[in-house]
Structure formats: C-alpha cells, structure tokens
Amino acid sequence: MNPIAIAQYGLIAATNRFNESAQKISNMSVEGVDIDLVREVVDMKLAEAGVSANAAVIRTADQMQGTVLDIVV
Structure with missing residues (x-):
C-alpha cells in the first residue's frame, strides 16, 4: 500500500469535486437551471x-520515508 x-x-x-461545484455555480445564470448555492459552497469547502x-498525508509519508532513509544510511 503506497500512501x-x-x-x-x-x-x-x-479537485474534481471542487471543479464540479464551480461549474454548477457558473451555470446559475442559465435559465431553467436550478442550483442550490448553499449546497455547492458546502461541497467546495469539503x-x-x-x-x-x-x-x-503526502507530507507525512515523505517525512517518514526520509526518517527511514536517515536510519538506514
């Protein structure tokens, strides 16, 4: 397992989740499109x-690998 x-x-x-919400918000001005702005902002924050x-996680895994290399070398 590679973290x-x-x-x-x-x-x-x-990133995809953020972009999908941003796209929905940008379509708010399109007539007939019903967008829940609060839901989209919450999705963007999530x-x-x-x-x-x-x-x-990436920073921690990198630090752990560095520590292991320091111990081994």
Whole structure:
C-alpha cells in the first residue's frame, strides 16, 4: 500500500469535486437551471478540506520515508 499514491488519487477526487461545484455555480445564470448555492459552497469547502488532508498525508509519508532513509544510511 503506497500512501502517496492513495493521497494523489484523493487529491484528484477532491479537485474534481471542487471543479464540479464551480461549474454548477457558473451555470446559475442559465435559465431553467436550478442550483442550490448553499449546497455547492458546502461541497467546495469539503473539497478544500479533502485537498488539505491529502496534502498532509503526502507530507507525512515523505517525512517518514526520509526518517527511514536517515536510519538506514
């Protein structure tokens, strides 16, 4: 199990979620499109938290690998 690869997929998923909400918000001006702005803003904030969490996993995994290399070398 590679935590960096898993976190990369998490980053992609969070970015896609953010982009989907942003796209929906940008379509609010289109007539006949019903958008729940509050829901989309909440989804964007959740996506932002997902990006932060996955970036923290990558940083931690990188630090752990560095520590292991320091011990071995």
